Amino acid sequence: MHTKEFIEKLVRNELHELPEVIQTETIEKLMKYNNPKLSTEKIRKALKRIKTEYEESRVEAGDAVGVVAAQSLGEPSTQMILRTFHYAGVSFGHTTGGLQRVQEIINATWNIKYPRMRIVLDGSRNPDVVLKEIQEVRGIKLAQYNQDKRVIYTEGSNLREVLKIEGVDAKRTTTNNIREIEQILGIEAARQSIIEQLYDIYQSEGLNVDIRHIILIADMMTKDGEVKSLSRIGVMKNKSSVIMRMAFEETMSILFYAAIQGMVDELKGVNENIIAGIPINQGTGNRDIRLRFRY
Missing domain, CATH: 1.10.8 (Helicase, Ruva Protein; domain 3)
Known part of the structure; x- marks a missing residue:
């Protein structure tokens, strides 16, 4: 040995x-x-x-990591839809997960359907006293104490008020409301929560997904310093390419606005190059040949 x-x-x-x-x-x-x-x-x-x-x-330069991430998360999501029907009537455990929860995270929903909190106690106070104070917090509908883990699970969420309660471990207490985390703990905490929640949802359904795909999505949603949804009013809204936004949603309104403003599309993305019939700037197309002329 x-x-x-x-x-x-x-x-x-x-x-x-x-x-x-x-x-x-x-x-x-x-x-x-x-x-x-x-x-x-x-x-x-x-x-x-x-x-x-x-x-x-390792990912090579020029790889279409966005497409791979979309496929790698989209295919397991179809399996998740089929499995959802098997959980009809099951309470608490599976109501907080599944495809519906994935959509809430991707869409950066403000008012989620099943807000939950996981409140960790630091052991400085009697758990029953802390539990009673948490039950009186506005927004908390139900609170249950797990003696083995020294954790209180709640239905409903109010992270700001819960963190003020003495005896609560602020470093390990969390909520499944991404927007609430963003407002109170900042964008980095929100990014980490997106990664952890998406990964846990897929793992709980028995679906193995490379966490790097989830990290890429979380980075896209938080790269501007605030949580943005992967929709026309979120990440897509700030795309500089007119054709890219047209290809997504609201084609005519975007086209009319771009024409009135005299916007110019430099055709740097994938969608606009495909529409224009030009080789995309990914994969083998992500190369430029430069010649040095000698006179």
Whole structure:
């Protein structure tokens, strides 16, 4: 058997170019399966395979990551629709998830149908006293205390008032209302909540989705410093391309407005290039040839 120091040194040397989280997880896995049959040669072979898999999974320049993300989340969503019918009559657990919740997150809905909170207690006060105070908070309809986890689950949400209550761990308490998180904790917290909630929804349905697709969507929704929906009144509204906005929704009104304002489309995106019959600037089309002339 190998010592932890030996395995850690070997992993650090072989995988020094990879992210820290991958190195740490690799060390933990090797220690878990550490036995006399695990030779140094086998470890080196496994580390080489990990490095190869990581390099092959990286996105190349020019890849249409947006299309891949849409397909990777859209296909499991169809499975989610079919599974929803099996949960008819099931309360609490599945009512907060599913495709309906995905749509609420993507559309950045202000008034979500099932607001929920997960309130973590820090142990400084009697849980029953804290529970009673939370039940009196405006917007909280029902509160249940889980003694094993020291967590209070609520129907209804009021993050601002709950965080003011003594005995509540503000660092770990959260809500499923993205807009509320944005207003109180800021855009970075809202971005992280979008990622976690979308990922948890797909995982709870038994659907494996690469988290990088979800991160890309969260980045698009929050890149301007505020949460914007993936719709014509959100992210699409600020697109500079007239043809791009026309191809999405409200074609005639956008066309008339662009004509009156004398707008110019530089044809830098995918949709407008396809409509104009020009090779798109992605994949092999994302290359420019420059020649240096000598006189």
